[in-house]
Amino acid sequence: MFTPIHTQEFAELAKQKIAEFNALHWDVSKRQQLGLKLENESGELLAALAGRTFGHWFYLESLWLDESVRGKGVGSKLLAEAERIAKERGCSFVILDTLDFQARPFYQLHGYRVEWTQPNYPFTGCKHFMTKQL
Template sequence: MIFTPVHTHEFADLVKQKIAEFNAQHWDASKRQQLGLKLENEKGELVAALAGRTFGHWFYLESLWLDEKVRGKGVGSKLLIEAETLAKARGCSFVILDTLDFQAKPFYERHGYQLEWTQQNYPFTGCKHFMTKRL
C-alpha cells in the first residue's frame, strides 16, 4: 500500500465533499445555510464582514473582520448582534467560534461568550480559544 501525497486546496475540498456525502447518510444537512453580513464605505470598499453558517441548533461563526478604520466604534458589536439575531431567527440556540490569543477573546467575552477550552501551542507558541454562547 503506497499513499500519494496531495497537498492542494482542491484535494482538501474533495475530502470535505466525501465526508459531507457520508454525513448525508446519517442526517439531513439540507437546512445548513451560509450566514454572511458586510458593511461597505461610501466608496464601496469592504470595511466589516462576518461569515459563518447555521445548522440545527448551532451557528458556527467562522470569521469576523473589521478594517482598522472602523475598529473601536461599535461596528463589530452591531455586526455580531445582527448575526446572532439572524441565527436565532433560523432556530439556532447556540453559537460556537474560535479566536486566536491575539485576536478577539475579550470582545467575545464582553458579548456573553464563554471559554470552553484553549488549544495550547497553536500553531507554535500561541493558543486558540474555543468559545460558545447560548442565544
C-alpha cells in the same frame, strides 16, 4: 501507496466527501450559510462576518473589521445581527474559535465563554474555543 497532494482543491474535495457521508446520517438541507458585510461608498470592504447555521448551532467562522472601523461599535452591531439571524433560523447556541492575539475579550464582552483552550497553537500561542447560548 499514498500520493501526496497538498492543494486547496483537494482539501475542498475531502470536505465534500465528508459532507456526503454526513448527509447519510442527518438532514443537511437546513444547513445555511450566514454572511454579512459592510462596505464604504467606494465599495471597499470594511467588515465581514461569515459562518453557517445548522440545527441548534451557529458556527461563526470569521469576523473581520478594517482598522478604520474598529472600536466604533461596528463589530458589536455585526455580531448582534448575525446572532439575530441565527436565532430566527432556530439556533440556540453559537460556537467559534479565536487566537490569543485576536478577539477573545471582545467575545467575552458579548456573553461568550471559553470552553476549551488549545495551548501551543500553532507554536507558542493558543486557540480559544468559545460558545454562547442565544
